[in-house]
Amino acid sequence: MLLSEIKATLHAVAATGEDDAQLSQVDISTACGSDLLSDVLAFVKDQSLLLTGLVNAQVIRTAEMMDIMAICFVRGKEPTDEIIDLAREKGITVLTTEHPMYVTCGKLYAKDLGVRADAQDL
Amino acid sequence: MRRTYDIDGKDFSVAGAASSDFKVLLKKLGIPGDVIRRVSIAMYEAEINTVIHGGGGKCEAEIADNRIVISFIDQGPGIPDIDAAMQEGFSTASEQIREMGFGAGMGLPNIKKYTDDFQIQTVVGKGTTVTLCINL
Ligand SMILES: Nc1ncnc2c1ncn2[C@@H]1O[C@H](COP(=O)(O)OP(=O)(O)O)[C@@H](O)[C@H]1O
Ligand SMILES: [Mg+2]
Numbered sequence: 001m002l003l004s005e006i007k008a009t010l011h012a013v014a015a016t017g018e019d020d021a022q023l024s025q026v027d028i029s030t031a032c033g034s035d036l037l038s039d040v041l042a043f044v045k046d047q048s049l050l051l052t053g054l055v056n057a058q059v060i061r062t063a064e065m066m067d068i069m070a071i072c073f074v075r076g077k078e079p080t081d082e083i084i085d086l087a088r089e090k091g092i093t094v095l096t097t098e099h100p101m102y103v104t105c106g107k108l109y110a111k112d113l114g115v116r117a118d119a120q121d122l
Numbered sequence: 123m124r125r126t127y128d129i130d131g132k133d134f135s136v137a138g139a140a141s142s143d144f145k146v147l148l149k150k151l152g153i154p155g156d157v158i159r160r161v162s163i164a165m166y167e168a169e170i171n172t173v174i175h176g177g178g179g180k181c182e183a184e185i186a187d188n189r190i191v192i193s194f195i196d197q198g199p200g201i202p203d204i205d206a207a208m209q210e211g212f213s214t215a216s217e218q219i220r221e222m223g224f225g226a227g228m229g230l231p232n233i234k235k236y237t238d239d240f241q242i243q244t245v246v247g248k249g250t251t252v253t254l255c256i257n258l
Binding site: 035036037038039041042052054056057058059061062064065066067082090 | 134135136137138141142145155159162163166167170222223224226227228229231232235
């Protein structure tokens with residue numbers, strides 16, 4: 001799913017400033033919703049989007065370590081300039097959405113994001 | 123090739139800077155992506171532990187011909203029971219650390235999972251040295 005479609009689906013804003021043309025260059029194959037960074041470090045796969053209600057610099061660091069391409073902060077949480085700058089420096093896109101975690105995951109799952117990867121795990 | 127880093131025990135917002143710098147170096151050297159991923163995760167978990175449990179310290183990272191060896195050395199409280207600390211879910215992290223997304227007790231098990239060799243030397247009241255080894 002293209003990051004531009006993900007943004008539209010979640011009524012999200014790109015806090016790192018990419019326009020839709022730039023976001024349509026990034027293809028995301030699965031997502032992970034978690035507020036536990038060690039879980040993210042243990043389980044996440046390639047080409048992922050991280051959905052989280054946790055807002056601090058370690059979220060960006062964790063994404064960097066895992067080669068996660070994009071992060072979406074849920075429930076209207078606003079990242080600080082420091083967090084946005086770190087994400088930009090690392091080439092990670094930051095989205096923000098007003099939707100809570102459950103709704104965010106549901107909207108993306110309903111559009112088949114990560115559904116095939118999930119089936120392979122079972 | 124060797125790198126050494128000071129690990130600040132007071133500023134949680136810079137935790138992970140050593141792992142980040144080392145990851146950039148590994149990419150520059152053309153180390154395979156799956157190796158970089160394993161090194162990054164294990165190193166980052168160990169670095170976070172040095173900050174949140176060890177009170178800061180230093181890191182020595184070396185890239186040799188056939189392996190990468192990384193040590194984190196702190197003068198913190200030490201680990202009284204290593205077997206307990208290695209269990210998934212065991213954590214003595216404070217509520218404040220949990221609110222930052224850590225303290226799930228998955229760090230040491232993660233490090234073990236992603237490394238080829240992993241040693242903990244610790245003396246209660248004196249400090250801890252964690253050494254990770256990943257074969258190339
Ligand atoms: N460098 C260290 N110094 C002192 N204690 C440590 C250190 N590293 C780990 N520990 C102990 O081992 C426990 C388990 O570590 P870990 O698996 O990384 O989980 P977490 O960091 O989430 O608590 C910690 O809660 C702590 O009690
Ligand atoms: Mg830990």
